[in-house]
Amino acid sequence: MNRITFSTTLVLAAAAPFAMHGADFPENPNRLSLGPRFGLNFKADFRNNAPPVNPGPAAGGADHTYNDGYVLLDSSGNAGGLTWNWGYQNASQVVEGTMQFHAIQSSSASGASSRAGSEFFDDPQYGAELTYQRVLGGLPFLPDGNWGLEAAFGFTDLDLRANRSATGPATVTTDTYQLNGVLPPGAGYNGTFQGPGALLGDTPTRTTAADIATLTSHQKLSGQLYSIRLGPFAEFYFTHQLSLAASVGLTLAPASVDYDFSETTTLAGGGTSVASGHSSKTDLLYGPYVSATLRYDFNKHWGLYVGAQFQSLTDLEQTIGSRTARLDQGATVYGIAGASVRF
16 A cells, blocks of 8 residues: 555655646647557566475485475374375376385485576567546646646567576485275375375385486466556646656556466486476556656647656565565666657
């Protein structure tokens, strides 16, 4: 709510000095402006909050985390050498009445992991904006100026990607656990600490091998960001045709964003581990904006403009299991251009 309060205060403060001024209206007090815009300085923060891969000791009564699942202590303390706090990702891990898990540990390849990392995107995010302005009077301190109110509707197509890859020596641990006749749930199963759930033997049979691992990570935020801007503007005319306008106010930004990730570990000796996911989220973002526009009028009806906007919106965050993606638009800059008509 702080950003809404701040934006509302800016709008009222900017409009107050002009409210009592009774300047003559121009011949055409209404203006529509339409043109493309592109945004810069978007930021995406991708994180994997899962525990680091650690197969632990080759013994029961301990925690084991893998690239393709986990076998952990449950609320019973793994009574009877069994645990319901386990999960796995791929159907191929079910092998003749057992569950196989794999831990690939590589200090070099871990640089491609998406465990934590912020990405700044310099590639423009393209869209368009339609703006309506209504002149309400003249400026009391500038004889060649007007003031009024504006409302704008904009659209930006989001496509933010982070790709990483690294290769290095790795130790591959394969642990095999007994199902003891239990039919395992379908792939993608995630048991909990409290349970209950399907029981798995908690003591692994272990093999280890040296290999070369290549880890490739792809993260993407995509979707549509709409914006509704409301606020006052002031415009100063250098000549009858050239003017500079500034505005400040509140932006409301409905957003519909998809988060996709995939992380693949490939072993030179054969074998691949894949983790992937998708989620969608719709949210209303908000915050203040400041805009400046340079305009050239060919006549009393038609003109062209270029300008820039700065806006600071709230964040959008979404999760897939242990993965989190956060869209940060705390300091986004837009370039704008287009044509305008007065009536």
